[in-house]
Amino acid sequence: MVKVAVVQFPGSNCDLDALEILQKTVKVPTDLVWHKDLKEDQYDAYVLPGGFSYGDYLRAGAIAATSPSLETIREATVAGKPVLGICNGFQILVEAGILLGAVLRNAGLRFVCKWTRLRVESTRTPFTNLAKKGQTLRIPIAHNEGRYYLDNDQLAELERNKQIVLRYVNETNIPTKDSNPNGSLDNIAGICNKEGNVMGLMPHPERASLPILSLNNQPDGRLIFDSMIRSFENTVEGENR
Amino acid sequence: MTRSVIEEPQSWTLVEVQKPNLTDEEIRYAVKKLQREPNEVEWAMLEAQWSEHCSYKSSKPLLKRLPSKGPRVLVGPGFDAGVIYIGDGWVVTLHIESHNHPSAIDPYGGAATGVGGVVRDILSLGTRPIALLDPLRFGSMDSLHTRWLFDNVVRGIADYGNCIGVPTVGGEVEFDTFFERNCLVDVVCVGLGRKDKLVLGEARDPGDLVYLVGGRTGRDGIRGASFASKTLAEKSDTERSAVQVPDPFTKKLVIEAILEAVDAKIIQGMKDLGGGGLTCGLSEIAAKAGTGIEIDLNRVQTREPNMQPAEIMISESQERMVLLVREENERKLVNILNKWEIGYAKIGHVTRDSLLIIRRGNEVVAKAPAKFVAEAPPVPRSAKRPEYLDALAEVPEPAMPEDLAQTLIELLSSPNIASKEWIYRQYDHEVGIRTIVKPGQADSAILRLPNKRSLALTTGGNSKQCYVDSYWGTVGVVSEAFCNLVAVGAEPVAAVDHLQFGNPGNPEVYWTFKEAIRAIANYLNAVGVPCVGGKVSFYNEDSMNRRAIKPSPVIAAIGLVESKTPKVLQALSREGDDLIVVGNTSDEMGGSEYYEHIHKLVGGRVPRVNLKKEKTLLRALLRTLRRGDVESLHDISKGGLAVALAEMSVQGHKGVTVDIDTVPNKTSRMDNLLFSESRSRFFLETKPKNSASIVNSFKRLGIPSAKVGTVTDNGIEFLSKRQVIITIPLDEASRAWSEAIPRAMEATP
Amino acid sequence: MSPASFTVEVVVENKSLARDPEGETIHHNLILKGGYSQVTNVRAGKLLRMNVEASSPGEAEQLVRKLCDDLRIYNPAAHVCQVRVVS
Amino acid sequence: MSPASFTVEVVVENKSLARDPEGETIHHNLILKGGYSQVTNVRAGKLLRMNVEASSPGEAEQLVRKLCDDLRIYNPAAHVCQVRVVS
């Protein structure tokens, strides 16, 4: 049976949220794993939750990225397993060098908590395979350091490899300055690695997975987790055949 | 500690004096009780514990008048937080604190550590903090100093609350020149836990071990103390911070570790260390149970060298908790603390003899009955009705504005009324995946509970009205909080109060304090809801001119929403719907935004509440909401009915047309009718077919109600005698309301 | 004298006897756990580097000192603020 | 040689292409609006001051440089990092 790990770092604070959604809403067997206890790659997928690991001191995600658990995660990414970094989890993956670029302090210099519109730019990841390309998702953000940045050459590479997964857009589904909540380069909200199995995003899909919590009563965030389940089914079917 | 910490005036210079900083009566009482002269350490402890701060010596007898019992109350005033049973084995805890003086000096650190303090109270009961609200009071927005305070206070709350993962789901803010130098920074915290895992601040079992957990003990918060240790006096101002440095990361670890220990049921008793530090924590935890505690100061982990016993005993270093644990569970506790890499020290044990014994190695440095230390002799205070009240009661009526539309626009852009989005955008109000109704959407926030019910939370204050009339002003504050709860379909279940005043030694100040308590007690008795805790903060005055702040009672209240109650927000939802008003509007302009902001007029008759009818009204509204015929709803408060309608309209992107003559009222002027802040009123939006039955259901109970207008696709329009008296395009109203605060704050990086 | 351009550094940090949770966390959780035990202490602060036109280094320093106080670049109740001309 | 204690400063700031919204905002909204037009540019960064035991200033500097790279005190995708021994 498949099993997912939500990795808990000192200062994680969306760990229990992600756990609850995975266990009770998505209904996939999930463990909360203390980072020091993640010594071997024994799970089928990993979720690095949001929060303020190590208080965001030095730089969001920077200290957690040196946790030995990241070596295990790295193994899992090489093995092609789905790895999802949400908010602080995204920052950790970037700081660990598993994803490209940097996530800098918001251009507005303030923490921003609000519901955003996201356009799905790529459906090839195990977290977007249920989406249609160009589909909009309404998912909230809440962060102080969410300005995605990398230099022009690398941006071109990201584009070429179809590694941009989500962009902030306006009501008409267009990435604009106004719809960019943090000054991210090219309105980037989420990216994946070259192979596509690792995704990091600033918005919090676990906060948009229950209709009652969503602004429009639509659980758009579930799509991210449901996609992950579907990617398991595909692998399992593949193995059976 | 009964109702938690109070701040006192703090002189930030450390002075050397011989005598303990206690009154002559207190000194005599101490010597008599102890039958000897206390030593230096004991004096320091008594000073700390007998401060207004920890002892409530000026307020205790009065606070007893507040009703505190109810079928859902498991723990009332007297503990770190009130505990309310919400069914299915779950409890909710509730507390309010302020950090006014520290925030006035270091708004960022002061506000942040204020959050830290109230979160510790909630944690002390063994419950997980799940929400924060922040009632704030500042001087005029025109002042640079105010903007600096406001910006940094909001940042401090944001950085702390966001980091520890507790959503800030509501609050309020009031601007008034009386708070220019003494801003009020209050924080409400709500916790969630299991009834069978509650932990109390009582040392019931002799033999239990005393653990000091969390941050190390430094010389923080030691000030103006009489023992004036040389080390203290020598360190100059330039090296020592006048305020505490917030450390939300450590707090987050402390929260998780303690909740893990609570879950394992290995904590016998627990107390957070705030004002008064170890002295307060240990004496109260022992006194509550009639036991004693013996500790060894050599075991306390200190952050600075050469700390004197007195310093250790009164240090207010942040992020510390005292835990009591059975010897057989010690190992388990230590394992949990090690996992989270939190500092700890076993400093002593609970004894049978009801004495507080403080040793340093083998030497006893202080020894006194715990009860004696914990309970300061009460200070009788005299009260006298302030003379200024007569002058405020009668003010000349202002001239009627020529352009009422312009007046409404000005009100919408007054910082007291304008959108507070600039604040709550900076707060993570979603973490915890519980926030069903979010800041700005309705009169109260609503949180998802584990048992199908949900929890409504709100907080309110109104210093402008409480200044003009402290009794009716305070009644109005409590009424607004309860109206906010029923406005989202919640049944009110409990409240906590926070009473913030000037110097209690001033009889006029003390009179307003008494009036506020009388008001809260009368209101709560009338609606049958208990007050489960609170806080008192005296000595709030302008440091320059010594003027006391306006009386500032603040209420936080919670209610339960049953699962079938529909979610109703305040944004208008559909063109063609009817608008209904509930409640009566009178010439009650005292302390209104219209008088104060538009006419710069302070005084007049403050809105009153019909206490005989209030419960009926709240129930009737709740019934209407539960029936499901209400499309949107907003209570009418600051700025009166014109402002309430404009807010509903702007938020729903819908217009309204209202025939003002149809509004039930006893007003003598059009401006009063539009802008009076009469209490217990609501606007309801409903489908036309339901209007009549809703209006009649109120009228039958003797509550004025009428259909007054309709939702349109136009602007905001008020008619009288078929003439348009106000018409404002939606986007103009929207701009006035949403841009006022961000524009004022733009320049602050 | 014609004005020249100077580079002035402003360092804002917590007062020396106050805690510095950021420095402590970086020290314990990153540097010591990373094996660099030769590092015995870490303090974290904010640095602002300004280019200033003035007729002398002394004038540049004074100007920046004044603006730091005036504009509340730091809060004297909680922080210390160092101003130094570096070039 | 017996080791001595050195103070080493590490300054981390954004690469110029990554922009420096904090420096820009302090410059425009605070300093220029405050009337200090002599200030022509502001950059904001983070400063870490470390006490390091080493046998020479050069060794101290090298050690810190190494740990900055090793432990990613800065993110090379966006930051530049300066190390200097101050005493």
Ligand SMILES: Nc1ncnc2c1ncn2[C@@H]1O[C@H](COP(=O)(O)OP(=O)(O)O)[C@@H](O)[C@H]1O
């Ligand atoms: N200091 C604050 N912190 C967080 N939220 C706030 C604060 N002040 C106001 N709010 C939120 O903004 C909204 C409007 O507040 P307010 O203007 O006080 O409402 P009303 O006039 O309807 O009582 C509410 O949801 C409230 O909780």
Ligand SMILES: [Mg+2]
């Ligand atoms: Mg309201």
